Amino acid sequence: MRALGPLFLAALLLALPAGAQEGASEPTPPAGAAVDEARTTARITYVSGSTVYLDAGSQQGLAEKMRLEVTKDGSVVAVLEVTYVSPSRAVCAILQGAEAIRAGDTVSYVSAAPAATSVVAPAAAGEVAPPPPAPARRPGDAGIHGRVGLRYLAVRDRTETGAEYSQPALDLRLDGPYLGGSPVGLKVDARTRRTYQTFADGSEANEGRTRVYAASLSWDDAVTPVRFTLGRQSSPELATISIFDGLLAEYASSNWSLGAFGGSQPDPVDFGYSSEIREYGVYHQVHGEPGSSRRWAVTTGLIGSYQESEINREFVYVQGRYTGPEFLVFFTEELDYNRGWKKDEAEESTFTSTGTFLSLQWRPVRVVTLRGGYDNRRNVRLYRDRITPVTEFDDAYRTGFWAGLLFRAGDRIQIGVDGRRSSGGDAGTADSYTLTFGMERIAKVVGLHARATSYQNDYEEGSLYSLDLDFAVGPRLNLGVSGGRRDATHLSGFETNDNLTWVSLDLDVALGRGWFGLFSLERSDGDVEAADQAYLMVTYRF
Numbered sequence: 001m002r003a004l005g006p007l008f009l010a011a012l013l014l015a016l017p018a019g020a021q022e023g024a025s026e027p028t029p030p031a032g033a034a035v036d037e038a039r040t041t042a043r044i045t046y047v048s049g050s051t052v053y054l055d056a057g058s059q060q061g062l063a064e065k066m067r068l069e070v071t072k073d074g075s076v077v078a079v080l081e082v083t084y085v086s087p088s089r090a091v092c093a094i095l096q097g098a099e100a101i102r103a104g105d106t107v108s109y110v111s112a113a114p115a116a117t118s119v120v121a122p123a124a125a126g127e128v129a130p131p132p133p134a135p136a137r138r139p140g141d142a143g144i145h146g147r148v149g150l151r152y153l154a155v156r157d158r159t160e161t162g163a164e165y166s167q168p169a170l171d172l173r174l175d176g177p178y179l180g181g182s183p184v185g186l187k188v189d190a191r192t193r194r195t196y197q198t199f200a201d202g203s204e205a206n207e208g209r210t211r212v213y214a215a216s217l218s219w220d221d222a223v224t225p226v227r228f229t230l231g232r233q234s235s236p237e238l239a240t241i242s243i244f245d246g247l248l249a250e251y252a253s254s255n256w257s258l259g260a261f262g263g264s265q266p267d268p269v270d271f272g273y274s275s276e277i278r279e280y281g282v283y284h285q286v287h288g289e290p291g292s293s294r295r296w297a298v299t300t301g302l303i304g305s306y307q308e309s310e311i312n313r314e315f316v317y318v319q320g321r322y323t324g325p326e327f328l329v330f331f332t333e334e335l336d337y338n339r340g341w342k343k344d345e346a347e348e349s350t351f352t353s354t355g356t357f358l359s360l361q362w363r364p365v366r367v368v369t370l371r372g373g374y375d376n377r378r379n380v381r382l383y384r385d386r387i388t389p390v391t392e393f394d395d396a397y398r399t400g401f402w403a404g405l406l407f408r409a410g411d412r413i414q415i416g417v418d419g420r421r422s423s424g425g426d427a428g429t430a431d432s433y434t435l436t437f438g439m440e441r442i443a444k445v446v447g448l449h450a451r452a453t454s455y456q457n458d459y460e461e462g463s464l465y466s467l468d469l470d471f472a473v474g475p476r477l478n479l480g481v482s483g484g485r486r487d488a489t490h491l492s493g494f495e496t497n498d499n500l501t502w503v504s505l506d507l508d509v510a511l512g513r514g515w516f517g518l519f520s521l522e523r524s525d526g527d528v529e530a531a532d533q534a535y536l537m538v539t540y541r542f
Helices: 006-014 341-346 389-396
Strands: 039-048 051-054 067-072 075-085 090-096 106-110 145-157 164-176 184-198 204-219 226-233 244-252 256-264 277-287 295-307 310-323 327-337 351-365 368-375 400-409 413-422 430-442 446-457 460-474 477-490 500-510 515-526 530-541
Touching (some): 039 327
Antiparallel strands (some): 039 051, 067 075, 164 184, 310 327, 351 368, 515 530
């Protein structure tokens, strides 16, 4: 079987227990039991589009479907919903206030109370002892939940080529951590799309593509510290592994965890199952006490990848993170071990550093945050709903090191200054300087974000300016207006300059309890490109 497509998804759904489709309420505490409403805090370690990553997990009282609040200076500026939880990490979707969220922000929540411990009296002589009570499911686990999304992207080239591009897409995500109250869990993440293109010569082409990013079953009885996951998945502690088809086993205690996995990489062309490249690995993590105001964790891993019994890659992975009241540190390192043909033909040394990332933040006083970092990781293709001139610019100048500071004036104004030396990308060595200004929810209605960047690389020099305005039209409706200009002058003096202006309009609306809609229009005009882009998304969460 070369592809994991709709038939495989249907088979997974049909295999679910009968009660898996029905919701269940959270267990009610016994009469007289005290409910701890003390709020716990966590830190945001990374933000990618509409996804937020936290430095806390189930060991700190987080559970899927929980609502969290992002706070700044005592005020709530955004709301998140937990979509995935591991013992020490959590992934969240942004429900409100996306423009106000930054790495290092504080998230507060009411910790999910652990299940009460029952004491069973010993049986009298001749009596049969009653069975121990069944373990209660974790709060928030209520059968299957997830989302179904319909997306449509259309692009029309307004230059002489007259080319057109359209792409309808459908995505499905299912999460069932404890199906029907059993230890069995399910995770599915599938996306399908069809692309229609009209070229400059009038010819047409269309292509369909289905990708399954997750299709796994897990076993976790919520009592023992052991968890197994089988199927298409990714390791939550080793992000560099990406997606694999195989088995993952994890053991998690209060202060450390140990995991091992084995499987194969999907086919690079159709993303179906393939046994051509196999990979294996182990990892170990130690971390601080759950609930501490100073959180830290260190993860180390050994990973090997092999193609047709030949060495593809063998490397050591190290990740460290620390979050506290004043400091935030995140560090990853990949160190390749070269032997055999890799050392003789490709590398000259036994060990090669192939991916380093370091991010630092220090807040010496409440109103000032100093930040810096270094990034020489190889480029990876990201799944994005939409690409803008700003995201394209930042991707081109991502590699390198940077430093800057963020100044907060009151509760709603932020001013940032950053300098970056980039290298290794398509643009070559480059220096850039960026000034940002943000004003959060003026009169709880208007938000403003502005950016100015000046840069110079080996081939050109230029600037980038952008302005974003966000209007809270009502409790369920937001209107965004943005635009910008990029000016680029080639240093050779012989090539056409690459100047570009753009303007966009975004409208997002909450259509009831589970429905969410987004509509966006963008027009760009430049020396070498001019296009109109429309994007529509409708998502139902259940």
